[in-house]
Structures are given as structure tokens and as C-alpha cells.
Amino acid sequence: MVNIEDFIKRLEVILDYYGLNASSFADNIGVQRSSLSHLLSGRNKPSLDFILKILEVYPEVDLYWILNGKGSFPKVSVNQEISSRSSSSVHSANQEVVPPGIASTDKAIVSKINTNIQDATTYGSDKESEIDKIVIFYKDGTFKSYHP
Template structure:
């Protein structure tokens, strides 16, 4: 599993969007987007920011020989209430965005379901009891 795939699995396992993940670790949103699309590789600075926010991971998970331990990710989710962390941040941000022209739905739909010529193949949801569900849009 590549580092890009591990970061993607971490984001999914935490139940975050890439934008919320970027906000949480304190990097610009396009940086995470470029890593997930394969355009750029994760820098040492990004890895350090991830580990500083999620010290439970340690640094071993970045090694090619190591897999991302989803049990640790589930424990992180159990210990952190991401909804509470982001509720005030996003409610104030959304109120500012609502003052702009009303094309939010089109933007959200295009970002949620398309990335260039890519379409969603599968969505995996991880629960706090270490179970998961897989959703196939077809």
C-alpha cells in the first residue's frame, strides 16, 4: 500500500472529507487534494503534521513494509469527536458562503462525484466498533 493510499484510508477511516482533514492538520486544502490525486507526494512536513495531530500512528505507518493499522484509526475516532471540532468552524464558514451566488449545489455535486474523468467505485464506512460497510453506487 502506497503512502497516498494510506493517507486516503486514514481520511476515510476517520470519517472526514479531504478538506476537513486538511483543515484539521493545518495545511492548505489543495495540498491534500494533490496528494490524493497522485499529482504530488506527501512531504515530510505533511507527514509530521499528520503525526502531530494523530500521535497514536507513530512514524512506522509511512514505511513501505507497514500497513496502516485500522484498529488504531478506530481508536482515534473513538477518542476524538470530529463533528464537535468542526461544527462551529463550518457553521460560520457556511454562513459566509451562503452570501455568495447560489451555485453551491452544483459545485458540491461536481466535487463529490467526479474528479476529472474518475467516478466513485466504492465507499467504505468504518464504525467505532471496528466493523465497516461497503456501498457500491452501481
């Protein structure tokens, strides 16, 4: 059974990830704005049609993650997971950026983020990009946002 409160949190994660408000999200997936409002307030439960519309418009959303918090968001393909695992051992010599307020249990996550940041900056080294936000997603459906 889908825990509605947790589902709402995961839906809010999607909205935050794409930088959308509820109205534009409803328009994008083709549902009435009031339907999404009722879902976000906990008044209504999501229908199968609603879930399928999200998956159709946003293929990065994993079905099992949106329904019960298992899996990841954005969806990680097998190739991406293997790539990030193999590159994490290369990064140890570089200085890590640890945002304020990170708990010691989150150090492994920060290390992996730093690895991916290093890979991204190496890949796009001709352009200098500044990090706007780092979001850490937990298996229980919660998340933390850091603005370096």
C-alpha cells in the first residue's frame, strides 16, 4: 500500500528537481490543476493513470521509487551505476567539498558527489560551471538540499 504522506514528499522532490510549481507540473502531465492540488494536500490518493502520466512525461522517475520510495531518483541505469562505482576510487587525491551541516554518516555520499563533480568538470573543462545546488536523496524518500 502506498503511504500517501511519503508519496507527497516524493512528488515534491520531483517538483523541486525540475524547478516546477504544482500548476506547471499538472499542465505538463496533462491533469487538472485541482487534481494535483488535492493530491498534494492529502485529500485524494494518486490513481494509476496519474502515475503513468508522470512516468510518460518524466522518464527519469522510477516507478518503484515514486510508489514506495525504493529505487532512486533520478533513475540510475546499470551503465551509470557501474561507471560511478569505477570512478569513485580515482578521486581520492582531490580535495573534497563538504557542505556545512553534513553528518558523519553522509561522508560516503559526499565523497561520491565529489567524484561525480570531478568527473563532470573534467568532461566539460572548456566551460567553467558553478554548482548551484546539491541534493541528496535517501531511501526513505526524504532529501536534503545544500547550496555551496
